[in-house]
Amino acid sequence: MKVLSFILQKEFRQIFRDKTILAMMFAVPTFQLIILPLAANFEVKNVNVAFVDYDRSTYSQELLNKIASSGYFRIVGNTISYTDALEMIEKNEADIILEIPNGFERNLVREGSQKVNMAVDAINGTKSAIGGGYLMAVLADFNSSLDVNIKSPKSSTIATAPRIDVTYSVWYNPLEEYKYYMVPGILVLLLTLIGGFITALNIVREKEIGTIEQINVSPIKKWQFILGKLIPFWIVGIIVFTIGLTVMYVVYGIFPKGSIPVLYLFAGIYLIALLGFGLLISTFSNSQLQAMFVAFFFMMVFMLMSGFFTSVDSMPAWARQISNLTPVTHFITVVRLIVLKGSGFAQVKMEFLYLVIFALLLNGAAIFNYRKTS
Amino acid sequence: MSEKAIICKDLTKQFGDFKAVNKISFDVGQGEIFGFLGANGAGKTTAMRMLCGLSFPTSGEASVAGFNVYKQQEKIKANIGYMSQKFSLYENLTTFENIEFYGGVYGLSRKEIKKRGEDMVTMLGLANEAKKLVGELPLGWKQKLAFSVAIFHRPKIVFLDEPTGGVDPVTRRQFWDLIYEAAADGITVFVTTHYMDEAEYCNRISIMVDGKVEALDTPASLKKEFNTSSMDEVFYQLARRAQRSGD
Amino acid sequence: MKQLFSFIRKEFYHVFRDKRTLLILFGLPVVQIVLFGFALSSEVKNIGITVFDNAHDNNSEQIINKIKASPYFLFKAPVKNYADIEEQFKEGSIKCALIFPVNFAQELARSGRAQVQIIADGADPNTATILVNYLTAIIADYQQQLNPTARLNYQIIPEVRQLYNEEQNGSLNFIPGVIALIFMIVCTALTSVSIVKEKELGTMEILLVSPFKPIMVLIAKAVPYLILSIINFIIILLLSVFLLHVQIRGSLPLLFAESILFIITCLSLGLLISNVTNSQQTAMLISMMGMMLPTLLFTGFMFPLENMPKIFQFISYIVPSRYYYIIIKAVMLKGLDFSYVWKETLILTGMSLFLLTVALKNFKTRLQ
Numbered sequence: 001m002k003v004l005s006f007i008l009q010k011e012f013r014q015i016f017r018d019k020t021i022l023a024m025m026f027a028v029p030t031f032q033l034i035i036l037p038l039a040a041n042f043e044v045k046n047v048n049v050a051f052v053d054y055d056r057s058t059y060s061q062e063l064l065n066k067i068a069s070s071g072y073f074r075i076v077g078n079t080i081s082y083t084d085a086l087e088m089i090e091k092n093e094a095d096i097i098l099e100i101p102n103g104f105e106r107n108l109v110r111e112g113s114q115k116v117n118m119a120v121d122a123i124n125g126t127k128s129a130i131g132g133g134y135l136m137a138v139l140a141d142f143n144s145s146l147d148v149n150i151k152s153p154k155s156s157t158i159a160t161a162p163r164i165d166v167t168y169s170v171w172y173n174p175l176e177e178y179k180y181y182m183v184p185g186i187l188v189l190l191l192t193l194i195g196g197f198i199t200a201l202n203i204v205r206e207k208e209i210g211t212i213e214q215i216n217v218s219p220i221k222k223w224q225f226i227l228g229k230l231i232p233f234w235i236v237g238i239i240v241f242t243i244g245l246t247v248m249y250v251v252y253g254i255f256p257k258g259s260i261p262v263l264y265l266f267a268g269i270y271l272i273a274l275l276g277f278g279l280l281i282s283t284f285s286n287s288q289l290q291a292m293f294v295a296f297f298f299m300m301v302f303m304l305m306s307g308f309f310t311s312v313d314s315m316p317a318w319a320r321q322i323s324n325l326t327p328v329t330h331f332i333t334v335v336r337l338i339v340l341k342g343s344g345f346a347q348v349k350m351e352f353l354y355l356v357i358f359a360l361l362l363n364g365a366a367i368f369n370y371r372k373t374s
Numbered sequence: 375m376s377e378k379a380i381i382c383k384d385l386t387k388q389f390g391d392f393k394a395v396n397k398i399s400f401d402v403g404q405g406e407i408f409g410f411l412g413a414n415g416a417g418k419t420t421a422m423r424m425l426c427g428l429s430f431p432t433s434g435e436a437s438v439a440g441f442n443v444y445k446q447q448e449k450i451k452a453n454i455g456y457m458s459q460k461f462s463l464y465e466n467l468t469t470f471e472n473i474e475f476y477g478g479v480y481g482l483s484r485k486e487i488k489k490r491g492e493d494m495v496t497m498l499g500l501a502n503e504a505k506k507l508v509g510e511l512p513l514g515w516k517q518k519l520a521f522s523v524a525i526f527h528r529p530k531i532v533f534l535d536e537p538t539g540g541v542d543p544v545t546r547r548q549f550w551d552l553i554y555e556a557a558a559d560g561i562t563v564f565v566t567t568h569y570m571d572e573a574e575y576c577n578r579i580s581i582m583v584d585g586k587v588e589a590l591d592t593p594a595s596l597k598k599e600f601n602t603s604s605m606d607e608v609f610y611q612l613a614r615r616a617q618r619s620g621d
Numbered sequence: 622m623k624q625l626f627s628f629i630r631k632e633f634y635h636v637f638r639d640k641r642t643l644l645i646l647f648g649l650p651v652v653q654i655v656l657f658g659f660a661l662s663s664e665v666k667n668i669g670i671t672v673f674d675n676a677h678d679n680n681s682e683q684i685i686n687k688i689k690a691s692p693y694f695l696f697k698a699p700v701k702n703y704a705d706i707e708e709q710f711k712e713g714s715i716k717c718a719l720i721f722p723v724n725f726a727q728e729l730a731r732s733g734r735a736q737v738q739i740i741a742d743g744a745d746p747n748t749a750t751i752l753v754n755y756l757t758a759i760i761a762d763y764q765q766q767l768n769p770t771a772r773l774n775y776q777i778i779p780e781v782r783q784l785y786n787e788e789q790n791g792s793l794n795f796i797p798g799v800i801a802l803i804f805m806i807v808c809t810a811l812t813s814v815s816i817v818k819e820k821e822l823g824t825m826e827i828l829l830v831s832p833f834k835p836i837m838v839l840i841a842k843a844v845p846y847l848i849l850s851i852i853n854f855i856i857i858l859l860l861s862v863f864l865l866h867v868q869i870r871g872s873l874p875l876l877f878a879e880s881i882l883f884i885i886t887c888l889s890l891g892l893l894i895s896n897v898t899n900s901q902q903t904a905m906l907i908s909m910m911g912m913m914l915p916t917l918l919f920t921g922f923m924f925p926l927e928n929m930p931k932i933f934q935f936i937s938y939i940v941p942s943r944y945y946y947i948i949i950k951a952v953m954l955k956g957l958d959f960s961y962v963w964k965e966t967l968i969l970t971g972m973s974l975f976l977l978t979v980a981l982k983n984f985k986t987r988l989q
Binding site: 020028032035036038039040043044045046089090091092108113114115116117118119120121122123127129130132133134135136137139142143163164165166167168169170171172173174175176177178180181193201205284285287288289290292293294296297300301304305309310311313314315316318319322333336337340341342343344347348 | 639646659661668669729734737738741747748750751756760763764779782783785797814903905924930951
Binding site: 002003009010013014213214219220221372373374 | 429474475
């Protein structure tokens with residue numbers, strides 16, 4: 001125990017003299033939390049629609065107006081040539097083409113149905129995909145507004161046709177502001193970056209300088225050495241988490257709905273798991289570059305699979321398994337649940353169990369792998 | 375024989391087919407200053423690492439301070455001091471902070487550390503530099519400091535790996551004064567070097583060539599045996615036969 | 622010239638001896654391609670849904686069955702009260718709930734109108750909107766089923782085509798992004814670290830005292846990574862074509878030429894970074910953290926650029942990967958020719974020249 005206190009004293013002294021770590025502790029969280037949500041915006045707005053109207057009728061004009069006034073779209077072209085519209089897609093000026101065929105209005109009134117062509121720029125990714133969905137919703141809306149306005153011979157059956165009205169309400173984030181979704185995720189990203197890299201780099205640096213040898217030749221026990229590394233960086237991680245929570249509140253006004261102590265409990269366990277992971281990486285790496293690359297590789301895979309960018313639900317079964325095997329996934333889920341929905345410990349106890357298992361496994365592997373004698 | 379500080383018999387370290395250390399046998403008495411010489415690549419550092427408990431021997435026996443290098447490494451470590459070529463002091467800690475850390479690691483109490491540390495710093499003439507970061511000290515002072523830290527906990531044996539590289543002869547002599555004092559206090563000194571003049575300072579030396587011990591005796595006896603008045607010549611005659619050279 | 626080659630060969634040895642870094646270097650794009658191609662997508666599927674069925678009648682049963690059959694939803698155990706709905710939301714097992722009123726069937730039969738309520742989880746706003754749309758569509762479909770004769774009049778039926786991705790492969794748009802990211806990281810980080818390492822070890826001074834011209838030192842350092850990046854690029858292309866069935870519509874030579882240009886831009890950036898720092902750690906941090914973030918954010922492949930505040934859009938103009946991304950999309954996926962990308966090419970060339978000049982000048986002055 002006494003030896004541990006000497007080790008901790010040395011580690012803390014070194015941390016506070018290391019400008020890079022200090023910068024990372026304070027500057028990086030603030031920076032990330034402010035910049036990222038501003039940039040990382042999946043909101044759908046300003047989807048550029050090239051309108052190709054071969055009909056030029058009242059209906060097509062009404063449709064155009066409806067789309068233009070919906071607030072999501074920008075009409076960037078109103079032509080009578082599909083080729084022109086395609087050119088706009090090629091030049092990245094348009095995201096979607098909506099083509100109204102000749103006879104649109106006439107067919108609609110006479111036959112009661114009419115096809116329109118929607119071409120979505122699949123390479124523009126998320127924006128076009130979601131934009132396409134919204135455009136279809138606008139079309140459906142336009143559809144139903146037509147019914148009410150126009151009488152037709154077949155309308156007599158309408159009155160007796162059963163109609164199911166759908167109302168909906170949105171719980172948690174009723175204003176559907178994107179920041180509520182992104183910011184907690186970014187907090188997790190932050191903690192992951194710092195926790196994952198810091199121990200790995202620190203220990204490998206000692207290997208490179210040679211001070212590790214001095215430790216190995218001394219009577220320091222393995223557990224003392226490892227705790228001596230874990231504890232200071234754990235504290236750094238918690239400080240970063242606190243700064244993150246503060247920025248989240250001060251800048252975005254997001255205050256966790258659920259219990260803050262439970263949030264810290266999870267952050268604490270998550271950090272232990274991550275730091276253990278960094279430790280494990282350091283036992284395999286001989287140079288700082290290697291450690292950084294390996295850590296980067298795993299962090300990237302973890303973040304991608306965690307549900308931060310894309311949802312875990314939409315993954316195929318094998319990918320979901322992998323996702324469940326990463327600690328990041330569980331922590332992100334919990335943070336979102338606690339911050340946005342006010343979930344209590346009882347509701348997330350499974351995730352807690354997972355995180356504990358990860359912490360044990362990773363640290364256990366690291367301890368097993370670390371050898372004082374080679 | 376537990377009076378001997380270090381005993382090794384047929385100690386070997388093999389990497390694949392390559393025998394870095396090939397069946398070396400020797401012993402070192404308590405309080406001796408033992409010089410472990412050899413060219414670069416001869417296997418000195420590898421041998422020393424085995425004796426310090428930093429690497430497992432492939433075969434052979436050895437005991438350090440009476441403890442077995444295979445089974446009792448942690449006991450060995452508690453009883454030795456070590457100064458590596460890179461002399462492993464933390465550059466971003468001050469002189470005193472380094473002393474404090476290593477003192478604590480070897481089990482000294484804070485009071486002892488304070489007292490001994492102050493004495494040591496005064497004796498080294500580093501009293502004014504005690505609060506300075508080690509990284510700011512000149513090389514010669516770092517070396518002396520590293521040595522003092524290595525024997526701070528009064529170990530039975532201290533292992534020094536090429537401790538005087540890169541400094542002028544005067545500083546080297548001052549360093550060896552420290553070694554003499556330590557030996558006078560009863561600490562066994564096991565030092566590797568490739569400076570042949572330092573060989574003269576030792577009680578006995580051994581010379582390693584290609585992983586084997588090719589000479590083991592006092593400097594005076596060796597000079598007589600090889601019929602020369604300088605250790606350089608002794609070394610030259612032995613090393614000429616070497617196959618391995620270079621790090 | 623011969624000296625340069627032997628220098629370059631030595632650099633290659635350094636690189637190939639570090640097996641672990643090599644593994645990651647080549648493994649990273651492979652893993653990303655596999656993930657983006659098969660695992661990640663912005664589609665909405667398997668959404669957990671529960672039903673609070675107060676009616677328990679034929680109609681509600683049938684609607685529930687439709688939901689069970691839909692690939693968009695994953696039906697979880699039905700609940701018996703509001704509190705349970707909340708509990709399930711809080712456990713994260715559902716993202717929406719459907720509520721049927723008590724007299725659902727009767728109301729439908731009697732007055733021809735009945736109501737259902739959807740509760741959506743607003744935590745992810747996009748998912749909420751989309752799943753409400755899906756549910757509404759399922760219900761509308763059922764409504765249609767009840768009265769096959771009375772069609773919903775005036776149906777506008779959109780036929781959707783995915784341009785450049787008729788086969789509807791996962792997330793194609795990520796491939797150019799992955800390529801840009803890998804180049805940026807590998808070229809910039811590895812090059813800068815390699816040079817700074819020599820500075821740290823002190824061997825740089827030895828090189829500079831030798832008859833080598835300074836520019837040769839820089840070239841020798843950069844060449845192995847140039848070659849590695851090209852190999853990486855080929856691997857990514859092969860994977861995209863054979864694993865993801867992506868069609869490379871544009872001209873291959875143009876694709877390679879543009880990619881080499883971008884690689885050179887990244888290498889120049891690496892050279893510049895190596896000039897401004899003396900510690901490996903800083904070089905790494907600047908290259909990876911410093912460059913990675915802008916590349917991820919401001920290239921435009923992860924998040925749409927148009928949504929960002931104007932100041933970010935300005936910043937994105939000086940991020941090289943933004944231009945490369947446009948070029949790659951145009952040439953590789955859309956099959957366009959040079960006339961569409963000459964502007965971006967010019968900008969990249971300008972950036973490379975600028976960075977190289979500054980790096981070289983800086984390198985020389987440090988020698989004085």
